[in-house]
Amino acid sequence: MSDLLERLRGRGWRMTAQRRVVAEVLDGDHVHLTADEVHARAVTKLPEISRATVYNTLGELVTLGEVLEVSTDRRAKRYDPNAHRPHQHLVCAQCGAIRDVHPAGDPLADLPADERFGFVVSAVEVTYRGVCPNCAGA
Amino acid sequence: MSDLLERLRGRGWRMTAQRRVVAEVLDGDHVHLTADEVHARAVTKLPEISRATVYNTLGELVTLGEVLEVSTDRRAKRYDPNAHRPHQHLVCAQCGAIRDVHPAGDPLADLPADERFGFVVSAVEVTYRGVCPNCAGA
DNA sequence: ATCCTACGATGGACTTTGTCTAAGTCAAGT
DNA sequence: ACTTGACTTAGACAAAGTCCATCGTAGGAT
Numbered sequence: 658m659s660d661l662l663e664r665l666r667g668r669g670w671r672m673t674a675q676r677r678v679v680a681e682v683l684d685g686d687h688v689h690l691t692a693d694e695v696h697a698r699a700v701t702k703l704p705e706i707s708r709a710t711v712y713n714t715l716g717e718l719v720t721l722g723e724v725l726e727v728s729t730d731r732r733a734k735r736y737d738p739n740a741h742r743p744h745q746h747l748v749c750a751q752c753g754a755i756r757d758v759h760p761a762g763d764p765l766a767d768l769p770a771d772e773r774f775g776f777v778v779s780a781v782e783v784t785y786r787g788v789c790p791n792c793a794g795a
Numbered sequence: 796m797s798d799l800l801e802r803l804r805g806r807g808w809r810m811t812a813q814r815r816v817v818a819e820v821l822d823g824d825h826v827h828l829t830a831d832e833v834h835a836r837a838v839t840k841l842p843e844i845s846r847a848t849v850y851n852t853l854g855e856l857v858t859l860g861e862v863l864e865v866s867t868d869r870r871a872k873r874y875d876p877n878a879h880r881p882h883q884h885l886v887c888a889q890c891g892a893i894r895d896v897h898p899a900g901d902p903l904a905d906l907p908a909d910e911r912f913g914f915v916v917s918a919v920e921v922t923y924r925g926v927c928p929n930c931a932g933a
Numbered sequence: 934a935t936c937c938t939a940c941g942a943t944g945g946a947c948t949t950t951g952t953c954t955a956a957g958t959c960a961a962g963t
Numbered sequence: 964a965c966t967t968g969a970c971t972t973a974g975a976c977a978a979a980g981t982c983c984a985t986c987g988t989a990g991g992a993t
Contacts, residue, residue, distance in 0.1 A: 671989060672989075673942080693978090709981080710942050713942080731864075734869055747910075747916065756912050756914075758906060758911075760910065761906075761907055764905065768885075768896060768899075769898070773896075775931075776923075776926060777925045778885065779926075781922065782922045785903075787917050788914060789913065790912075790913035809969060810960075829950090830950080843972085846951090846973090847971075850950095870950080871949080871950060872951090
C-alpha cells in the first residue's frame with residue numbers, strides 16, 4: 658500500500674496523517690468497507706479524524722481511480738481498493754458478505770447494438786446475488 | 796393497469812383510493828420513478844396522500860412481485876412497473892435517463908463454479924452505463 | 934531552521950431518503 | 964348500518980452524506 662502513497666504523492670497529493678490513515682485502513686484484499694466503517698477504524702489510529710475528512714478523502718481516491726465505489730445494498734456505499742483488476746461482486750442476500758469474482762466473457766458484448774438506443778456504452782456493473790456457505794449451513 | 800388492480804384485489808388486497816392512485820402513477824413503459832416522484836404525482840390526484848402510504852404501498856407492490864426496485868444511482872431507489880419481462884438497465888451517466896434493455900445471453904452462466912465460493916447464486920443485476928444521445932449531442 | 938500560504942481538516946448544521954408509531958379512518962363482510 | 968381489522972396520517976426519528984466557515988499544517992521559499 659505504500660506504493661499507493663508514493664503514487665499519490667507523485668500526483669501532487671499533499672500527504673497528511675489523515676490521508677495516510679485512510680489509505681492504510683483500505684489496504685488488503687476483499688475489503689469492502691462503508692465510509693463509516695473506514696471512519697471507525699481510522700479513529701483507532703488517529704482519534705481526532707473527522708467524518709467529513711474521511712468522506713473527502715474517499716471521494717478523492719475514487720476520483721483518482723485508486724478506489725472503487727460499489728453499492729451492493731441500498732444502504733451505504735462501500736469502498737473497494739481493488740481498483741486495478743476489473744471484477745464484479747457476489748453478495749450474500751442474508752449476511753451481506755461480499756466477494757470479488759471474475760466472470761468469463763465480457764458483459765459489455767452482450768448488449769446488441771439495437772438495444773443501445775444511441776447510447777455510447779462505456780461500462781457495466783454486475784452484481785451476483787445468492788446465499789453464502791455460512792448462511793446456507795445455518 | 797386495471798389488470799393490476801384486478802389481480803391485487805384477487806389476492807385479497809383491500810382497495811383504497813391511495814393504492815389506486817399509486818398504481819395509476821406507475822402505469823406505463825420505461826417508468827422509473829423515485830418514491831418522492833411517485834408521491835409528488837400522487838398528490839396531484841389525491842392531495843391528502845401521505846409519504847408513508849406511498850412508501851408502504853410501493854413496498855407491498857415489490858413484495859407482491861408487481862413492481863421492481865432498482866437502484867441505478869446511489870440516491871433514491873426507483874420503482875419499475877415492468878416486472879413481468881426480465882430486463883436490465885442502461886443509464887446515462889450525465890442526465891440519469893434510464894432505458895430498459897434486453898441483453899443476449901445469460902449473465903448467470905458467465906460465473907464459473909470455481910468463482911462461486913460455495914455460494915448458491917440465484918440472481919444477477921446488470922447495469923450498463925454510458926451517455927445518451929441527448930447528452931452526447933450537447 | 935523558520936516563515937508563508939494555499940490546501941487540507943474540523944465539527945456542526947443541514948439535506949435527502951427512508952422508517953416507525955400512535956391515533957384516527959374506512960372498505961368490506963355480516 | 965354496524966363492526967372490525969386493515970389502512971392512512973402526520974410527524975418524530977434515523978442513517979448516510981454534503982456543505983460551510985474557520986482553524987491547522989505540509990511543504991516550498993527564504
